Amino acid sequence: MYLGLDLGTSSLKALLIDDTQRILGSASAPLTVERPHHGWSEHDPDSWIAATRKALAELANTHASELAKMRGIGLSGHMHGATTIDKDGKVIRPCILWNDTRSYEEAAELDADPQFRRLTGNIVFPGFTAPKLKWMAADEPEAFSRVAKVLLPKDYLRLWLSGDAISEMSDSAGTSWLDVGKRAWDDGLLSATGLERRQMPALVEGTERAGALRAEVASELGLPAGIPIAGGAGDNAASACGMGTVGDGHAFASLGTSGVLFAANNRYLPNPDSAVHAFCHALPGTWHQMGVILSATDSLNWLSRITSTKPSALTAELGDTLLAPGPEVFLPYLSGERTPHNDAAIRGGFAGLGHESDRPALTRAVLGAVCFAFRDSLAALAQTGTVLTRVTAIGGGSKSDYWLEALATVLDLPVDIPEGGDFGAAFGAARLGLIAAENADPLAICTAPKTETTIHPNRDLTGAFDEAYHTYRALYPALKGAMS
Incomplete structure (x- = not known):
């Protein structure tokens, strides 16, 4: 038996699998x-x-005997969080x-230092870890002076489980302190935020052993003492392990609250x-790229709120046949x-509205805009030499066939829909726990689910969507200029 623990922003999920990767049960705590x-x-x-204790107690109510046979644990978690620990x-x-x-402001200051982009391969975003510690040094100097370790969220969970301060490459790549090409902490980057390597956790690959379960915690949770804990992964890399998106050029499009082209x-x-x-992947010798859209299904949710209509009802009004953009x-x-603007200040807008612009027309525009944003990410990936031949759709938006046909047409790529099942970050973490415990072949474990159906581009509408995309692209600089 193997356990995946996924520490999310709104809940912690525990998922249990057996040695055939069959999901036996799961539980969560808010x-x-x-x-x-x-x-x-x-x-x-x-x-x-507290959430881990609650989720495992719930799981133990129905799977106590399976938990007692646990052989490995994998961890996943939301990235970039700054968890500061003192010497005790x-x-x-x-x-x-x-x-x-x-x-x-601290992010902009660090990003202006050319070593950060050169070594990390990324812009220093405000959400990353390094600028948070620079802020802490300026605004909470007494607290900053007591920092003995800086841990990412899932790695604080590991500290409680095992007593070890260890992280892995995929999560650490999102701190702005990792030389992502070398997969190692960089002293110059740390020094720029007033830190030293001794304040960082040790680094392993996500598939490697990274501590073992302490006897005290094991007894409390009903698990065997000493079982290995895998390095694990940041949430997107863990989801990729769950989806089998680990081979060169394999990709998924996540239509969630935010959107990710991975x-x-x-x-x-x-x-x-x-x-x-550009981050390290959870598997050794692999990396991954992500284009990130901050408001994917959140755009539809916004339209839902202002029209007092459920998202599913909005998309249902469009019917089953893909329409050309209005x-x-x-x-x-x-x-x-x-991606691609790195613009925290820009805000959304509608253009081209007329008296005939009804609710379905606005819905169609919102769905199309999210697809165009994915196309921006696809173009950005292509600039690096990453050429995709198909993507797998996941996330809440993937339940709309209309939306997926629009996405396939805009990207000019087939979009695969996997068979039903839980292939998310907790499942990916459990897979990593299995690999670390059994020294298994990562590629043999992290396989893709079967494809239930494939949605192909609608060639009759390719030209119309191309024209609408070029209009969409022209509006960003116009809006930016108007807001400046």
């Missing part, structure tokens, strides 16, 4: 984000431990989360100027945009 000031977003790290192993302050924007690579292919993330164009920058 988490609360604290926002004490505008732009702040924090978690109490102790709430992660105590948390210094609440964890500053990935969606916290307080350190935007491509696995067998070499390091940075392109920071395009705001594409004159209405939407820009989905409700929270700014990551």
